[in-house]
Each structure stands twice: as structure tokens, then as C-alpha cells.
Amino acid sequence: MSTANITPTTIDGIKRLAKTISKRDGVPHAVGLDRASIRAGYSNYTNARRVLMSSTTSTRPNFKTFISVWWRDPKTKARGTEIVEVSLPKPLDEIVETRHFKNARGLWNFKRWAPDLIVCQTNPQSEDGAISAACTAARTLQFMAATGLKPSKSDALPGGGGTGRLPGRDHCSSWFDPATKKKVILDEPYAAAVSDRQLERDAWADRNNWQIVKSAWGGIYFPDGGSELYLLSDRKKGTALEPIEAVLSALGAPVVPENCRRVATTDAEPFRTPGEIQMEAEKAAKALIPKTARVAGKASTTVPYKMLFASGTRPKTKMPVEKHSEVGKLLKEVLTATRGRAGVTKRVDQVRSELDNWAQLEYDRKTLPDGEFFDLYYHERVEVPEAERGVVGRAHHVERLQSAKAILVSAYPDSKPLRDLIKKIDLAIKSLEAWR
Numbered sequence: 001m002s003t004a005n006i007t008p009t010t011i012d013g014i015k016r017l018a019k020t021i022s023k024r025d026g027v028p029h030a031v032g033l034d035r036a037s038i039r040a041g042y043s044n045y046t047n048a049r050r051v052l053m054s055s056t057t058s059t060r061p062n063f064k065t066f067i068s069v070w071w072r073d074p075k076t077k078a079r080g081t082e083i084v085e086v087s088l089p090k091p092l093d094e095i096v097e098t099r100h101f102k103n104a105r106g107l108w109n110f111k112r113w114a115p116d117l118i119v120c121q122t123n124p125q126s127e128d129g130a131i132s133a134a135c136t137a138a139r140t141l142q143f144m145a146a147t148g149l150k151p152s153k154s155d156a157l158p159g160g161g162g163t164g165r166l167p168g169r170d171h172c173s174s175w176f177d178p179a180t181k182k183k184v185i186l187d188e189p190y191a192a193a194v195s196d197r198q199l200e201r202d203a204w205a206d207r208n209n210w211q212i213v214k215s216a217w218g219g220i221y222f223p224d225g226g227s228e229l230y231l232l233s234d235r236k237k238g239t240a241l242e243p244i245e246a247v248l249s250a251l252g253a254p255v256v257p258e259n260c261r262r263v264a265t266t267d268a269e270p271f272r273t274p275g276e277i278q279m280e281a282e283k284a285a286k287a288l289i290p291k292t293a294r295v296a297g298k299a300s301t302t303v304p305y306k307m308l309f310a311s312g313t314r315p316k317t318k319m320p321v322e323k324h325s326e327v328g329k330l331l332k333e334v335l336t337a338t339r340g341r342a343g344v345t346k347r348v349d350q351v352r353s354e355l356d357n358w359a360q361l362e363y364d365r366k367t368l369p370d371g372e373f374f375d376l377y378y379h380e381r382v383e384v385p386e387a388e389r390g391v392v393g394r395a396h397h398v399e400r401l402q403s404a405k406a407i408l409v410s411a412y413p414d415s416k417p418l419r420d421l422i423k424k425i426d427l428a429i430k431s432l433e434a435w436r
Contacts, residue, residue: 069120071130083263084134104151106140116275138255149175168194182239185232188221217248224256319411328377343431
């Protein structure tokens with residue numbers, strides 16, 4: 001009987017497959033156990049026992065995430081899509097945020113497509129290249145889900161690129177603990193490149209007061225091609241490595257082309273993940289919900305207006321002339337004292353210009369003669385006390401703008417045009433508070 005498609009999921013299943021492998025290949029039972037464990041997705045039999053035995057005492061969450069990579073061979077024109085499924089202990093969105101994709105090894109060229117799907121934005125030129133890219137992304141997700149670490153832009157290793165750099169360092173990536181912001185560096189050199197340099201590396205760590213721990217887990221970069229994973233951390237400022245290595249050592253084997261779960265697809269019937277199907281269903285259900293109809297008889301609080309050089313909407317209510325005068329005085333006092341602060345004067349000038357339009361539309365010339373009207377928001381004061389000029393008078397200006405806001409809110413009903421004015425005043429206050 002062929003064992004090519006057998007993937008054991010229990011210790012007993014691994015033992016049964018190991019007997020078959022040992023008999024077929026003529027190898028010791030211990031070797032058969034390791035090979036059967038690798039087939040099951042573990043590093044070796046010891047790793048399989050540790051993980052599977054612990055899973056019998058507690059139910060481990062299992063969230064399926066799919067990794068899709070489209071490929072095209074430029075010479076033969078052959079093309080296709082490779083989809084790899086990986087089981088993770090957390091939902092995708094809890095593992096990696098959108099902003100972290102670009103900084104993460106293995107994810108920089110991927111994009112979140114659905115709650116359980118990421119899609120490659122670059123196109124490998126072969127099927128093998130697509131599978132390799134998907135597996136690298138899967139290993140990155142494995143690492144992030146297990147450790148909770150997030151990718152960082154900076155390389156915090158001392159020594160730079162000179163003679164003081166870590167001997168044999170290669171394929172480094174920087175990570176941080178989101179709770180403490182402390183850094184961890186992953187160094188993933190090929191085993192052959194550092195096998196005879198361990199003493200040099202230890203000396204470098206002692207010299208720089210860093211810690212280096214070789215991980216039992218294969219790593220992100222190229223574990224199936226001979227790379228090894230080393231965890232590095234500054235002893236004073238970095239993250240403790242022991243807890244990280246503890247979770248990595250209990251992690252299943254890194255996803256590689258040999259053990260990955262490939263999803264069969266056809267051009268005739270494209271594969272859709274459960275997350276995609278759910279998104280489409282929610283979108284369809286949302287489209288069926290009728291838009292909220294306007295309540296019959298509910299009066300609008302605004303009225304459109306159009307003038308020679310301005311147009312828009314304004315509150316339907318009139319603000320008393322004396323209130324216009326009071327607000328205008330406050331705004332003019334701020335304007336004349338803050339000419340050097342564009343973030344203030346520009347916004348306050350916009351507010352008074354709009355209020356000037358409202359006042360003109362609220363009252364006719366008989367009720368509000370031109371002379372009185374022009375004095376509301378223009379005809380500014382000529383002299384400004386030194387105690388109010390510029391940043392020195394910041395507290396006065398903030399208080400005046402707050403008072404103007406209070407008057408407007410009490411005089412006009414809540415409406416978009418009023419909220420727009422209040423927003424401009426708030427921005428002017430923010431600019432004042434930041435003025436140094």
C-alpha cells in the first residue's frame with residue numbers, strides 16, 4: 001500500500017506509519033518515527049510527542065488561513081495559482097496588521113484579501129517559485145502567531161557593516177514586542193557558513209553584551225535549504241529570549257514545500273475561502289437593506305443659499321444681531337493679535353467670512369443697516385496690547401475662541417454647516433496650543 005498520501009494526526013498514527021516506513025526503507029524504527037513525524041508536519045518525533053501530548057490536555061484553537069500566489073512562466077506561457085493552507089492558533093487579523101505586511105519577511109509582497117486569505121502581489125515565474133513564496137509567508141505567520149512579535153523597520157544589531165558586525169550574520173530581520181517595544185533580531189545564516197564560527201559569534205555577543213540563542217525551530221528564511229534560526233537580543237534593552245524559544249520549540253515544523261497543504265484549484269471553478277464567501281454574503285445582505293428614508297414632516301435645520309461670490313448651506317435659524325456682534329468682536333481680537341500664525345488666522349478668517357454671509361442673509365438692510373452690518377465681522381481694532389500680541393497672548397486667544405464656539409452652539413441648531421465652523425475653530429485652537 002502506498003503511504004504517499006498518508007498524513008498522521010496522532011501519536012498512534014505516527015507510530016503505525018513509522019513501522020511501514022522502517023520496513024519499506026530498511027531503516028531503524030527511530031528513523032522511521034522521525035520521517036513519519038515530518039510527514040505529519042513536525043520537526044521530528046520528539047517535537048511531535050511534545051506538541052500532540054500537550055494538545056490532549058487542552059483544546060487548541062485552529063484557524064485556517066489561505067495563501068494564494070499566481071505564477072506565470074514567461075518562456076512557456078504556462079501559468080497557474082498555488083494556494084497553501086496553514087492552520088494557526090489565532091485569526092489572521094490578530095496576527096498581522098495591514099501596516100506590518102511591508103516590514104515582515106515573507107509578507108512584504110502580500111496583501112490581505114479576506115479575513116482568512118492573503119494574496120501575493122508579485123508573480124513568480126514558476127510553480128515551484130509560487131509554492132516557495134507561499135510557504136515563506138506561512139512560516140512568517142507561524143512565527144508571528146506563536147511569539148506575538150511584530151516586524152520592525154530597523155536593524156538594531158551593533159557593529160553595522162564593518163569589522164564589528166556579527167560573524168556569519170545573514171538574512172537578518174528585526175522584530176519587537178508590541179507590549180514592551182523591546183527588540184529581537186532573527187539571524188538566519190546557512191548552517192555551513194557558521195558551523196566553525198560559533199566561538200567568534202559567542203565572543204561578539206560577550207563583547208557587545210548581547211545574547212544569542214540557537215532555536216530548535218527551523219526559522220522563516222529557508223529551513224528546507226539549510227538555513228538555521230538564531231535569536232539575538234540586547235541583554236539590557238532587548239527582550240528575554242527564553243520565553244520566545246520556549247514557544248518556538250513547541251511549534252510544529254516550519255511549513256515547507258514538502259509538508260505544506262496545497263489546495264487543489266481549477267480555472268473552471270476558482271477556489272474561494274470561507275472568509276471570502278462570508279464577505280460576499282454580508283455585502284449582498286447589506287445591499288438588501290433599504291436606505292433610511294427621510295422622516296415625513298421632519299423639518300430641515302438648514303437652508304441652501306447662493307450669493308454673488310459664495311454659496312452653500314446655512315442654519316435655518318437666525319442668530320440675534322447682538323450675538324453676531326459679540327462673536328465678531330471675539331474673532332477680530334484673535335485675528336489682529338495672531339497675524340504671524342497662519343494656522344490660526346486662515347481658519348478664523350474663514351469662520352468670520354461665513355458668519356458674515358449668514359448675517360447678511362438672516363437680516364435685510366432695513367433691519368440691519370450697512371454701517372452696523374459691516375462692523376459685525378470687519379473694521380478690526382488698530383492697536384493690540386503687548387500682552388495679547390502673538391504667542392504671549394495665546395491663553396487670551398484660546399479663551400476667546402472657546403467663547404465664540406459656545407455662543408454659536410447655543411444660538412444655532414446642530415447642523416453640518418455649524419459643525420464645519422466649529423471644526424475650523426477647533427483647528428485654530430489646536431494651532432494656538434501648539435504655538436511655541
